[in-house]
Amino acid sequence: MRQNNWFDPFYIQSHLTEEESNIQKNVREFCNKELKSIVIDSNKKNLFDINLYQKFGSLGILGQTLNSHGGSGTSNLAYGLVAYEIEKVDSSYRSSISVQSSLVIHPINEFGTEEQKNNFLPDLIKGKKIGCFGLTESQAGSDPSSIKTVYKKTKDGYILNGTKNWITNAPIADVFIIWAIEEKKDHKSIKGFILEKNFEGLKTSVIENKTSLKISPTGQIILNNVFVPENLCLKNTDGWKSVFSCLNKARFGISWGVLGAASECWIIAKNYVENRIMFKKPLASNQLIQKKLSEMQIEINLGLASCLLSAKALDQGKDIINAISILKKNNCKKSLDIIRDARDMLGANGLLDEYHIMRHLVNLETVKTYEGSEDIHSLILGKNQTGISSF
Numbered sequence: 001m002r003q004n005n006w007f008d009p010f011y012i013q014s015h016l017t018e019e020e021s022n023i024q025k026n027v028r029e030f031c032n033k034e035l036k037s038i039v040i041d042s043n044k045k046n047l048f049d050i051n052l053y054q055k056f057g058s059l060g061i062l063g064q065t066l067n068s069h070g071g072s073g074t075s076n077l078a079y080g081l082v083a084y085e086i087e088k089v090d091s092s093y094r095s096s097i098s099v100q101s102s103l104v105i106h107p108i109n110e111f112g113t114e115e116q117k118n119n120f121l122p123d124l125i126k127g128k129k130i131g132c133f134g135l136t137e138s139q140a141g142s143d144p145s146s147i148k149t150v151y152k153k154t155k156d157g158y159i160l161n162g163t164k165n166w167i168t169n170a171p172i173a174d175v176f177i178i179w180a181i182e183e184k185k186d187h188k189s190i191k192g193f194i195l196e197k198n199f200e201g202l203k204t205s206v207i208e209n210k211t212s213l214k215i216s217p218t219g220q221i222i223l224n225n226v227f228v229p230e231n232l233c234l235k236n237t238d239g240w241k242s243v244f245s246c247l248n249k250a251r252f253g254i255s256w257g258v259l260g261a262a263s264e265c266w267i268i269a270k271n272y273v274e275n276r277i278m279f280k281k282p283l284a285s286n287q288l289i290q291k292k293l294s295e296m297q298i299e300i301n302l303g304l305a306s307c308l309l310s311a312k313a314l315d316q317g318k319d320i321i322n323a324i325s326i327l328k329k330n331n332c333k334k335s336l337d338i339i340r341d342a343r344d345m346l347g348a349n350g351l352l353d354e355y356h357i358m359r360h361l362v363n364l365e366t367v368k369t370y371e372g373s374e375d376i377h378s379l380i381l382g383k384n385q386t387g388i389s390s391f
């Protein structure tokens with residue numbers, strides 16, 4: 001009999017190495033066993049169990065593409081698959097892994113000294129320490145060049161002042177990657193610093209009234225004359241290029257992750273309409289419902305096929321900067337559309353916690369906004385096409 005490959009029509013699984021397949025399988029098992037059972041309650045209580053970090057560490061999915069300091073040395077494709085599996089459960093869990101891997105471990109590995117790598121990477125990779133990435137400020141979101149956090153050089157280090165806002169993990173972080181500027185008469189330069197939670201003058205607060213990504217702790221970082229010793233400046237940063245290298249790494253994972261959330265909602269809706277009897281027949285027997293299911297299948301699989309191509313290109317060392325903006329923008333938008341349709345197909349039940357869809361829907365409102373909103377990625381693509389910046 002012909003095998004029905006409706007779930008994987010492009011045979012994406014056949015492009016994975018045995019190692020990549022095993023990583024995906026292990027992470028899926030972990031999600032089913034450990035995350036799915038707590039997600040509804042944790043979301044209600046705005047609760048992130050920090051012990052999960054050590055579990056992520058034991059699974060080898062923190063800084064997983066690193067080949068040193070305890071990293072698993074996996075491909076970028078495996079990193080994407082992990083994001084896809086984790087975000088099937090909740091975008092908050094995927095966000096925590098993205099921040100730790102792409103926004104904390106990555107800059108320390110790329111721009112740090114050997115001493116910084118040896119001091120920070122092993123514990124971050126094991127999940128013994130939690131990191132955060134402080135770029136955004138209240139008046140500087142889409143336009144990070146407007147940040148006002150400043151550094152001032154002293155004899156043996158730097159003094160930092162400013163306030164970061166909307167920072168994932170800030171309330172639970174041990175390690176803070178902070179981006180600050182120095183404004184001189186004719187130029188403005190940016191540098192990255194590694195701060196630790198016990199530094200004098202560093203305080204954090206929690207954003208309590210967040211209605212999206214509720215499991216993920218988000219907060220402010222207040223820096224009041226914080227002294228950062230010379231050896232904690234990320235010396236090898238190269239201006240804004242370094243900031244964007246972190247963001248692009250995270251955006252790649254997000255592009256895979258949102259398809260995980262969409263895929264989960266697609267299957268929930270499919271199961272529901274196959275079993276729900278309305279007008280004396282299953283909802284799934286209606287053409288309008290099948291059209292919706294087919295559109296979900298099309299967009300998810302086109303998204304996954306493009307993610308696969310971009311991962312392969314990245315693993316070959318190619319520049320995928322345009323692909324990243326295409327995927328971040330399109331996959332977020334399409335995933336939100338899919339999740340909204342899935343919600344609709346469950347009628348009133350689609351509003352209930354136990355069907356998970358509403359949680360995914362409100363989560364993706366955050367994912368669409370952070371790491372470059374949909375509009376900002378249009379502007380990046382427009383600029384790269386025309387050579388004209390509209391920012």
Ligand SMILES: Cc1cc2nc3c(=O)[nH]c(=O)nc-3n(C[C@H](O)[C@H](O)[C@H](O)COP(=O)(O)OP(=O)(O)OC[C@H]3O[C@@H](n4cnc5c(N)ncnc54)[C@H](O)[C@@H]3O)c2cc1C
Binds near residue numbers: 135143369370373376
């Ligand atoms: C839950 C959560 C977690 C986050 N975690 C982090 C983190 O860990 N670290 C961190 O540094 N930041 C983090 N952020 C911040 C995030 O990156 C910013 O929210 C994002 O960059 C958008 O900035 P903004 O919210 O100030 O919106 P704004 O920049 O004010 O944008 C508002 C709207 O205007 C549009 N817009 C902006 N400029 C233009 C333009 N030129 N043309 C057309 N439209 C435009 C945008 O697309 C958007 O739709 C997080 C945000 C959230 C919600």
